[in-house]
Amino acid sequence: MTLEFRSVIDQMLATPNRPARSTPPPIRLSQNEMPWEPTGVIVEAMEKAARATHRYPDYHRTAARTAIAAAMGLDVERIAIDNGSGSLLHGLARLVCEPGVHGVYCWPSFEAYPAALALAGAESTPVALAEDGAMDLSAMASALRTDTRIVYLCNPNNPTGGLVGVDGIRAFLREIPSHVLVVLDEAYREFVTSEPFEATTALLEEFRNLVILRTLSKSHGLAGVRAGYAVTTPRTAEALRRTSVGFALNSIAEAAVIAAFSPEGQRVAAERVATIVSERARMEDALRAAGVSFLPSQSNFLFLQGDAADLLARFEAQGVLARPFPHAGGVRVTVGLPAENDAALAALR
Structure with missing residues (x-):
């Protein structure tokens, strides 16, 4: 007989396949990670x-x-x-x-x-x-x-x-x-x-x-x-x-x-969070100016509204990894370092 799992296991989402490594490495704005290595x-x-x-x-x-x-x-x-x-x-x-x-x-x-x-x-x-x-x-x-x-x-x-x-x-x-x-x-x-x-x-x-x-x-x-x-x-x-x-x-x-x-760990975290928040505001201003539809965010990412496949293709053309959410009607992009965010914005112009 075949080993049987609980029926609920079939409902679990499979782990997404990670994209193959590319040259140069992609700008990873898909996982809501911080862009810096841990502090000293x-x-x-x-x-x-x-x-x-x-x-x-x-x-x-x-x-x-x-x-x-x-x-x-x-x-x-x-x-x-x-x-x-x-x-x-x-x-x-x-x-x-x-x-x-x-x-x-x-x-x-x-x-x-x-x-x-x-x-x-x-x-x-x-x-x-x-x-x-x-x-x-x-x-x-x-x-x-x-x-x-x-x-x-x-x-x-x-x-x-x-x-x-x-x-x-x-x-x-x-x-x-x-x-x-x-x-x-x-x-x-x-x-x-x-x-x-x-x-x-x-x-x-x-x-x-x-x-x-x-x-x-x-x-x-x-x-x-x-x-x-x-x-x-x-x-x-x-x-x-x-x-x-x-x-x-x-x-x-x-x-x-x-x-x-x-104290030192918290100080560095606060400085880095402040940088991300500032970059988030800059990106939101740029998206408004470009007429891109998005949801204002209180997090370290932005949700762009539109066809997920089209948005994802635009990002990939700039070497940017974002995460599609077709069921939610768009794509989520993490706020990263200024140069990384510039690449993401360039994909949307």
Whole structure:
């Protein structure tokens, strides 16, 4: 007999094929990565940790959690950390979902939400975005059912870049039942300029069913390290820690996290984020002047509206890798270094 997998496995998106290497190397603006190598203090910490990799890392990730908590001014018991925020959003689904329950997420958005719900055995409802590319929280609230146990909020939303402000998030949390877990995925929070960075953290004191997810992949340029963290109630954070795969945060990643949240690591990250935000504004101005349709963004990428195949061909002609989203009606392009952004803009003129 043939080995049979669970039926849900056939619904999972296949890993996209990476383009073949070309000469010269393409301008990689397809993955929302930062364009710089990790800063020196992080590299030094990782190199030192590499010399001790014959030992297991800290099972409880205490030092990394402590560094994050100190930077945020929160109790360390509120922090869970794992092998990327994607692992955490899967872990949260496993905490509250099983066959017979229901989850809600916005769409188009991060593909991991429906995957996490399906693998946890839950039914799910995707809810269309508002016209500005942000979540339609009123529609998401209306999609809740008596058996709903979890809601994923992507803010700013990926791939469109739209943001719902903290007052809108607060109003949504007040509207839904307190037994529904609300996962506020803030992978791109550091690039938000329309409100203070810390604005949403205050919501944790008001709502015990809230989890905020963040990552070091973007602002700290550590996409290859795989480290993300959750900020929530001590009870939920402990549940995440209990159910996480043991030693999932390797010792090199742990060293990178601690260095990233040091004063020097945070200073460099802030400078780099400011450069990306400035370039984002420059690109938006240029796109408006050229009459190119796009969604204003609060992230480190822009979503260009139009025929995805045509836009992708234009970028490829300039040696630029962007990511098509045909189902969303366009292409997402990461904001990179000035010369890289110039190439992207040249493709659209």
